[in-house]
Amino acid sequence: MGLLLRKLSFAALLALPAVAYANVVWPALYLETRLFSWWAISVGLVIEYFFVRWLFGLPPIRAVIADIAANAASAVVGVVLIPVAGIAWEVFPASVYNWALEWGTFNPITWVGTLLLACVINVVLEGFVYRKAFKVDFKIRSKGFGWLVLANAFSVGVAFASLWIAPIKL
Numbered sequence: 779m780g781l782l783l784r785k786l787s788f789a790a791l792l793a794l795p796a797v798a799y800a801n802v803v804w805p806a807l808y809l810e811t812r813l814f815s816w817w818a819i820s821v822g823l824v825i826e827y828f829f830v831r832w833l834f835g836l837p838p839i840r841a842v843i844a845d846i847a848a849n850a851a852s853a854v855v856g857v858v859l860i861p862v863a864g865i866a867w868e869v870f871p872a873s874v875y876n877w878a879l880e881w882g883t884f885n886p887i888t889w890v891g892t893l894l895l896a897c898v899i900n901v902v903l904e905g906f907v908y909r910k911a912f913k914v915d916f917k918i919r920s921k922g923f924g925w926l927v928l929a930n931a932f933s934v935g936v937a938f939a940s941l942w943i944a945p946i947k948l
Contacts, residue, residue: 804883805892806864808946810857812937813896822933823849826904829929833922834914844912848904855903856896863895893938897930904930 812818823845830848831841872888875881901923909916916922 804861804864804868805888806861806867806895808941809864809892809896809934809938810860811946812940813856813860813934814853815937815940818933818937818940819849819853821936822930825932826926826929829925830908833925834908834912834916836912836914840912844908844914847911848907849900851907852900852903856899859899859903860896863899864892867891867895889938893931893934896934897927900930900934901926 826849827841827845830836830845831838834841834844836844867888868883872883872891875887876883876885879885881887902918905916905918905923905926908914
């Protein structure tokens with residue numbers, strides 16, 4: 779009983795900061811809302827299809843299936859990883875340059891970092907699906923990784939740009 783009580787007390791302590799800071803937002807959360815827009819997903823699938831077809835030499839139907847499967851996997855896992863990566867970015871390096879430059883969270887460096895983190899996270903997740911499910915030769919230290927980051931930069935960039943075209947209203 780004593781061990782159970784200690785574990786529950788520890789869990790309660792861990793939950794307190796989440797409750798206390800539930801209203802805190804950071805750029806990755808804003809971007810996340812747009813990454814799940816139907817139009818951003820559609821544009822991303824079309825753009826990435828051409829890269830997938832070209833990079834892996836897949837026939838058209840297989841490239842469509844691979845593109846949808848990889849993006850579905852990156853959406854499911856990325857919905858957690860992208861905001862977590864945004865928090866990690868805020869802890870370091872953003873806390874250093876925000877302090878030095880007397881900036882807040884929503885600054886140009888953090889926005890660019892958020893875009894790059896989202897692209898890299900998506901490519902790592904998508905690359906795993908391409909490699910395991912579709913048996914393509916994909917390595918993180920390859921030219922293909924860079925091309926997929928570029929493809930994701932276009933598709934994530936659409937969602938990213940929409941934040942300025944039609945800002946989120948709170």
